[in-house]
Structures are given as C-alpha cells and as structure tokens.
Amino acid sequence: MQVELTNATRKLCVIGDPVLHSKSPLIQNTMLRALGLNYIYLCQSVPRGQAAHWLECARFSGYAGFNATMPHKEDLLPLMDVLDEDARLYGAVNTICIKNGKYYGFNTDGRGFYRALADLDAEIPGRRVTLLGAGGAAKAVALKLVQQGAARVTVCNRTPGRARQLCALAPDKMSPDAFDAGALARRAAESDLLINCTSLGMTGITGQFEDLSFLDALPPSVPVCDLIYAPAETELLRRARLGGHPTMNGLGMLIYQAVFALEHFTDTAVDAAAMAALVRTAL
Secondary structure, three states: OOOOOOOOOEEEEEEEOOOOOOOHHHHHHHHHHHHOOOEEEEEEEOOOOOHHHHHHHHHHOOEEEEEEOOOOHHHHHHHOOEEOHHHHHHOOOOEEEEEOOEEEEEOOHHHHHHHHHHHOOOOOOOOEEEEEOOOHHHHHHHHHHHHOOOOEEEEEOOOHHHHHHHHOOOOOOEEEEOOOHHHHHHHHHOOOEEEEOOOOOOOOOOOOOOOOHHHHHOOOOOOEEEOOOOOOOOHHHHHHHHOOOOEEOOHHHHHHHHHHHHHHHHOOOOOHHHHHHHHHHHO
16 A cells, blocks of 8 residues: 655554554555545554553654554553543553643544444343453453443353453453353353454464354354454354354454544544445455
8 A cells, every 4th residue: 555645744553562463554544545634554563561662752753643452552551641431441542642742542442342243233232241251352342341231241261260350340240150161051042142252263373162062052143253353254153154143253343443543543533334344345
C-alpha cells in the first residue's frame, strides 16, 4: 500500500513484542486512506519492560497516539493521565491518544468483540455464556458481556486459579469451572453462546483441543465464536459449523476494535459496518 506523506502528516503506530506480524498497519492505513485523513500508521517494536520509555519517545516524536498489544497493555495503564471506563474495568489499555501533553488510555477490545457479535445476530442480555480461557482477551470479553447483561458467564480454564481470579471481578455474574471434557460438556449443554479465548487451534501454535466432543452437548443453533483469526476456520469452528451452529472467528473483533481506536485517534465518527466491509476486502 502506498501512503502519501507531507510535513503535516500525523503519526500513529502499534507497539508490541513481537509485533511485526501485526495486521494493524494494513487495517488502519486502509481506513485512513478511505476517510481522506492525513495520518500514517506504522509498526514499532518495543521490548518488554520499555513501555514507559516508549511513551516519552512517542510524545517527543510528535505521535498522535498508538495501539498497544502484548506485553504492554497492563504496564501502560498506571502511566495514563485519563482512562476510559473499559480500561479501568479491564486493567489494561490498547489505545493511547496523546493530546496537549497528556496521555489518554482506552480499551476497545471488549467493545470490538461485542460489535462483532451483532454481525452474528447473537443476543447477550439474559444469555448464559461459556467462555474458554482466562487471559487478557478473555477478561475483556467476559466483562463486556457482563456489562451488556449476560445472565451468567462461566469461565473454563486449564489453570483453575486464573479462572477464579477473573471471576472474582464480577462474582454475581461469573463462575469458574474446569477444562476437562466432562466439565466442558456440562457447561456446553447449558449454554446460549460458546466462546474460545485460548490459543488452541491458532496457526503456529502446537496446542490443539484434545477432545471436541463437548460441542455435541450444545443445544441446537447455539453460536460458537473463536477469537483466533489465523486460520480463518479453526477445527473448533469447523466442527461447530458441521454441527449446524452459527460460527464467527476473531477477525471481526480485530477490525471493530481498530475502528473504535481510529475514532479516538482522529476524533472522527466512522461507519463501523461500512469500514469493516472495506477492510475485509484489503486483508
């Protein structure tokens, strides 16, 4: 992609370690060009533990803002001057705007996932959700679902302590459970929505689900989501689709969280659905 630069072009980027695999520059530059905004979005490798140093560098270098991915989301949180509600709730930021010398921290991950669910016509208020995993992405998704009125979110994780820690953030609405085949089948049978927030099935990851028989316990037509987008269809989603369940991978969440980040960076209202359709053609 060619991006025209002028002396007035404003800089944005994504930081992480590693980060060179990120699709964010392609997504953001596609949107910026479509909107006719004079920004460029770059990719910047920042080693673990150097988030505070990068923050000063970004301010002195004239960056308008940046996105943060692993391992910097939590490290940046206490360095912000202003935080939005979701960033405070999740204990992490993924979008930082630099305005008038101050740092504004946002988290668009949960909102991005919830917007992607709308494309699946999946309703959340009053629904029972089984969520696999208890990492950072699971935290954002689980707490957003609680915010939006889910009746119950059950967190199944291979490390029970992490599931208990996550559920303690909303004990009236969230409960932990095990990750063995029996527990997953019991929870699946009671679910209105099942979401995989683990890395199992991801391209380049050796770990895979050892047993997907719990999908057989899902009631008919219950949606199944996987935050993984490479491959586009994991074995979990393939099996769910063959079983007649609506499925969704993680690309929608990736795109929509980027759309909402762009709105923060540029103070520009964006038609999320139209922009998501445009970005999908570029990926």
